[in-house]
Amino acid sequence: MNQTVIPKPDYEAALREAGVRITRPRRVILGILSDAGDHPDAMEIFRRAVAIDNSISLSTVYRTMKLLEGIGAIHRHAFEGGPSRFEPAVGDHHDHLIDIETGDVIEFQSDRIEELQQEIARELGYEIVHHRLELYGRKRRRR
Amino acid sequence: MNQTVIPKPDYEAALREAGVRITRPRRVILGILSDAGDHPDAMEIFRRAVAIDNSISLSTVYRTMKLLEGIGAIHRHAFEGGPSRFEPAVGDHHDHLIDIETGDVIEFQSDRIEELQQEIARELGYEIVHHRLELYGRKRRRR
DNA sequence: CTTCTATTTGCAAACGATTTGCAATTGCAT
């Protein structure tokens, strides 16, 4: 018992909140996002969606991602090279380490780095609106 | 006297080193890069190049940027939204703060952050090949 | 200085990711 609760965002409520209709394509896409453990790109979300309802179009995936991003329900990451990748905006802020060999994305968080960023911005006379910290690396050869 | 020396990279030597021909378009583009104090994108470099030699093409700008990037003579930055922006790979490593109102790019450097990144990657079993730290912010309202 | 050829160029067309116009469909307030 006592599993760690993986929080699932209530997208439908968020959409209703935003005064936006809950359609079949949206329901499908939201479902996919809710239980995506990874950081899929639009094409991958489209593939997963088609597997559920083959009438969904790629345009709708893109439109829905933009909509969700707009209401802050998901984050868009433009990692080096590839297309945008998405993830539910649930849980605490974190940054990413991308395995340049496999494309795997590993999440991490450093309060210390976040503080230092604030400090730097303040010294430069700026307030941070958002930031992007991405580490690109490869697995260390087993010692 | 005793000005801070703004180092100008010897691109021509680097090119010769790479066994590549030094052509008129390349000379023009290299000149522009050498004394660019900013982080121009390909189109901007193209504009500056055309002002010097109107026969230069945008393709050549792109090809030259790729070439220079390949030999490590310049860095390419894919800041949020816009096209790639470039800068000579001279001087020490630094990261960027982008003014989301003006697009201005401010450089900064934090040994502490760099160390913490190493530490994080090591803990995750990775070695960093490169990284990207971008702060997006706006000028703090004058106090 | 000329000759020779591989490299580089400009141009136009192709590219991949994403966005958009439009007519047809659909959610949902009445």
Added chain:
DNA sequence: ATGCAATTGCAAATCGTTTGCAAATAGAAG
């Protein structure tokens, strides 16, 4: 059930960037 604005699928457009190709040229050799 009705009516209409919101949403959709589709195809075409867009943006930044890359590429094929025939013409131009750098620079090594003589």
